[in-house]
Amino acid sequence: MDFSTFHVSHVKDLLVISTPIVNYFLEKGTGHLDAKKGFVEACGEFGIAINMNDEVxxxxxxxxxxxxxxxxxxxxxxxxxxxxxxxxxxxxxxxxxxxxxxxxxxxxxxxxxxxxxxxxxxxxxxxxxxxxxxxxxxxxxxxxxxxxxxxxxxxxxxxxxxxxxxxxxxxxxxxxxxxxxxxxxxxxxxxxxxxxxxxxxxxxxxxxxxxxxxxxxxxxxxxxxxxxxxxxx
Structure with a gap:
């Protein structure tokens, strides 16, 4: 899967709309979800950060x-x-x-x-x-x-x-x-x-x-x- 162009606007949207993607990161990478800090991180295999500023x-x-x-x-x-x-x-x-x-x-x-x-x-x-x-x-x-x-x-x-x-x-x-x-x-x-x-x-x-x-x-x-x-x- 390629998430290099994937953007989100808010963590709430990510949680509601993009649960499969979040699960993919959690299961296949070393990512973790932090709702308080407002972003999903995926290191190791992916090296992608998605945050509330719409930045990848x-x-x-x-x-x-x-x-x-x-x-x-x-x-x-x-x-x-x-x-x-x-x-x-x-x-x-x-x-x-x-x-x-x-x-x-x-x-x-x-x-x-x-x-x-x-x-x-x-x-x-x-x-x-x-x-x-x-x-x-x-x-x-x-x-x-x-x-x-x-x-x-x-x-x-x-x-x-x-x-x-x-x-x-x-x-x-x-x-x-x-x-x-x-x-x-x-x-x-x-x-x-x-x-x-x-x-x-x-x-x-x-x-x-x-x-x-x-x-x-x-x-x-x-x-x-x-x-x-x-x-x-």
């Missing part, structure tokens, strides 16, 4: 695995925390060093809850086979004269970098920002040595607006600039 988001990554992009849930906290720990342990493109990171699941949940409770903030995750393998977050500025701006952060598990997940997550966040009348400018900062990330951001229309020279110090003679980039939406 298929995404194929390497090794024939399928991914679903969706808004973060509170119960994603542990898996997001695992990704953060993995990236920090690499000690390559992150400001904190491992011994400085002691965030708990409860603190991570509080962070996610604040994001979900702010109409100027958002967070998406990439999920494969029921496991979160990447995420992107947008946090807006609190001060009134800067509230039209915000910054993004993006992390992907090491095994899935270079698969296109980062670009897909970035596209998803930019699409949301463009539709949000409260957001006008998306900002980010990245290490000057992170050439792959800089190339991705430039391909998505980000422009360097400056840099903090020798902002990060790795050793007595090793410094890295903080490259500041932006995109108007």
């Amino acid at each position: 988001e298929p995404l194929t990554v390497k090794k024939n695995e399928k991914a679903v992009l969706r808004t973060v849930h509170l119960d994603d906290a542990e898996e997001i925390l695992d990704i953060q720990r993995e990236v920090i342990e690499e000690s390559v493109y992150f400001i904190r060093v491992p011994e400085e990171f002691d965030k708990t699941i409860e603190q991570e949940q509080e962070w996610i809850e604040k994001i979900l409770g702010n109409e100027r903030d958002n967070m998406f995750v990439a999920e494969i086979g029921g496991t979160v393998v990447g995420w992107i977050v947008f946090r807006s500025q609190e001060r009134r004269r800067m509230s039209h701006t915000g910054s993004i952060a993006l992390q992907i598990k090491k095994n899935y970098r270079g698969s296109g997940l980062g670009k897909q997550l970035l596209q998803e966040m930019l699409a949301w920002a463009e539709q949000n009348p409260l957001i006008e400018k998306v900002c980010l900062g990245t290490f000057s040595t992170n050439h792959r990330a800089i190339a991705l951001y430039e391909s998505m229309g980000f422009v360097e607006e400056g840099r903090k020279v020798k902002e990060f110090k790795f050793s007595d003679n090793e410094y890295v600039d903080d490259v500041l980039m932006y995109k108007l939406v």
Whole structure:
């Protein structure tokens, strides 16, 4: 069965009209129905997400695995925390060093809850086979004269970098920002040595607006600039 062009308008319609399709996902895939959150997910064999926004988001990554992009849930906290720990342990493109990171699941949940409770903030995750393998977050500025701006952060598990997940997550966040009348400018900062990330951001229309020279110090003679980039939406 091919559901690549199937759309629904509301979860109620899906439950009433499309029960056979829901059952197919539940029986043949690894999908599940969540009426409160408003969508059906089907990973594994299908890699399709159907939600209340009439969006169908298929995404194929390497090794024939399928991914679903969706808004973060509170119960994603542990898996997001695992990704953060993995990236920090690499000690390559992150400001904190491992011994400085002691965030708990409860603190991570509080962070996610604040994001979900702010109409100027958002967070998406990439999920494969029921496991979160990447995420992107947008946090807006609190001060009134800067509230039209915000910054993004993006992390992907090491095994899935270079698969296109980062670009897909970035596209998803930019699409949301463009539709949000409260957001006008998306900002980010990245290490000057992170050439792959800089190339991705430039391909998505980000422009360097400056840099903090020798902002990060790795050793007595090793410094890295903080490259500041932006995109108007």
